[in-house]
Amino acid sequence: MAARNVIIDCDTGVDDAMATLLALRSPVLNVLGITTVAGNVPLDKVVRNTLVVVEHSGKHVPVLRGSPRPMLCRLETAEYAHGSDGLGDIGFPDPEGSAGAEHAIDFLVRTFIESADPVHLITLGPLTNIGLALLREPALASRISSLLMMAGGIVGGNATPAAEFNVFVDPEAADIVFRSGIPMTMVPLDPIVTDATFEAEHVERIEVSDAPWCWMVGRLLRRRLERWQGPTSPPDVAAMGVAIDPTIAECEMLHVAIETRGDHTRGMTVADRRRWRGMMPGQPEANVNVVARIDTQGYRQLCLRTLLSQ
Numbered sequence: 001m002a003a004r005n006v007i008i009d010c011d012t013g014v015d016d017a018m019a020t021l022l023a024l025r026s027p028v029l030n031v032l033g034i035t036t037v038a039g040n041v042p043l044d045k046v047v048r049n050t051l052v053v054v055e056h057s058g059k060h061v062p063v064l065r066g067s068p069r070p071m072l073c074r075l076e077t078a079e080y081a082h083g084s085d086g087l088g089d090i091g092f093p094d095p096e097g098s099a100g101a102e103h104a105i106d107f108l109v110r111t112f113i114e115s116a117d118p119v120h121l122i123t124l125g126p127l128t129n130i131g132l133a134l135l136r137e138p139a140l141a142s143r144i145s146s147l148l149m150m151a152g153g154i155v156g157g158n159a160t161p162a163a164e165f166n167v168f169v170d171p172e173a174a175d176i177v178f179r180s181g182i183p184m185t186m187v188p189l190d191p192i193v194t195d196a197t198f199e200a201e202h203v204e205r206i207e208v209s210d211a212p213w214c215w216m217v218g219r220l221l222r223r224r225l226e227r228w229q230g231p232t233s234p235p236d237v238a239a240m241g242v243a244i245d246p247t248i249a250e251c252e253m254l255h256v257a258i259e260t261r262g263d264h265t266r267g268m269t270v271a272d273r274r275r276w277r278g279m280m281p282g283q284p285e286a287n288v289n290v291v292a293r294i295d296t297q298g299y300r301q302l303c304l305r306t307l308l309s310q
Contacts, residue, residue, distance in 0.1 A: 003030040004120055006243070007111060009066070009104075011039025011125030011166075012049035013082035014220050015234035019124055019150075020050070021213045022240045024057035026306050029244060032111060032119065033062045035104035039125040039169050040078045041086035043068040049086050051095035056216040063097075066104030067128040070170035078165060088223040092216070108133045109140060118145040121182075122243050124236040126166050127151070131173030134180055141180040149177075150239035152256070152269030153189040154290065163267030164189050167258060171267045175258040178287065185289040186256065187239040187249075188269065195294035196238030197231040202300055206307055214307055241299045242291060248302060250293040253286035 006029050010016040023029050036046045050063045069075045083089035108129060112119055121144050123130060134140050151174065152164045159168035167174045203225060207218035224232040242249045259268040271290060
């Protein structure tokens with residue numbers, strides 16, 4: 001079976017780095033390019049970190065510089081979770097390469113519009129680049145074969161009690177994307193923290209490999225284990241696992257809206273889970289395939305198999 005063409009859009013921090021390495025080592029994904037956006041850390045650090053990841057992957061994939069700030073609001077970053085450099089302050093050496101000359105939004109529009117083959121999109125950060133690309137070229141919505149997002153939460157958030165970080169950073173962009181009609185799968189926080197976990201034994205299996213991508217993933221996972229003092233569940237790795245093998249996830253089609261104005265709920269992903277919603281007149285149709293559960297053992301086996309296969 002031919003590999004699926006994908007573009008990854010990310011704000012490379014610790015979990016983005018591991019997820020991107022998983023994608024680049026997967027035989028079922030053909031990564032056409034990686035577009036970057038400010039989020040976990042400012043854009044300069046995101047670009048630097050993404051180049052570091054690509055060089056550790058053993059692959060050659062273009063990295064494109066994208067949006068340095070959200071569409072309307074001030075940038076919120078997450079060094080408290082990812083370290084001052086965005087990669088856990090482990091001290092990975094600077095990359096030898098540099099980002100491509102084309103802007104990320106130009107790359108997104110050109111690639112999706114011009115490609116004769118299906119191209120899928122995977123987003124691991126704020127949706128700023130995608131929102132701006134849709135504003136520039138509305139036809140883009142019909143050209144993106146599918147969109148899988150690490151975004152949102154059904155019963156709560158992490159940046160605020162209501163909002164997950166990726167949506168909280170740029171709710172206006174998320175609102176544009178969620179209204180776009182693109183076939184979307186949303187991997188929210190809720191199943192990740194309970195289902196998509198790694199124990200110390202899984203990290204140890206990765207650490208014994210001498211492959212540079214395993215060396216990087218092992219160090220990043222070890223840092224997360226040390227910080228959280230127990231099983232670790234990096235959100236973007238879970239999303240990438242579902243992108244690689246959708247059969248590890250159970251999903252439900254729901255209508256999901258983005259709250260952009262609430263004093264306490266800005267950035268909330270408002271999912272309509274009412275059992276009787278289909279019986280009420282004038283209700284919006286479901287627009288997002290929401291992951292409700294992830295097969296823990298299947299997820300772990302997928303990640304280990306992908307990383308440890310040379």
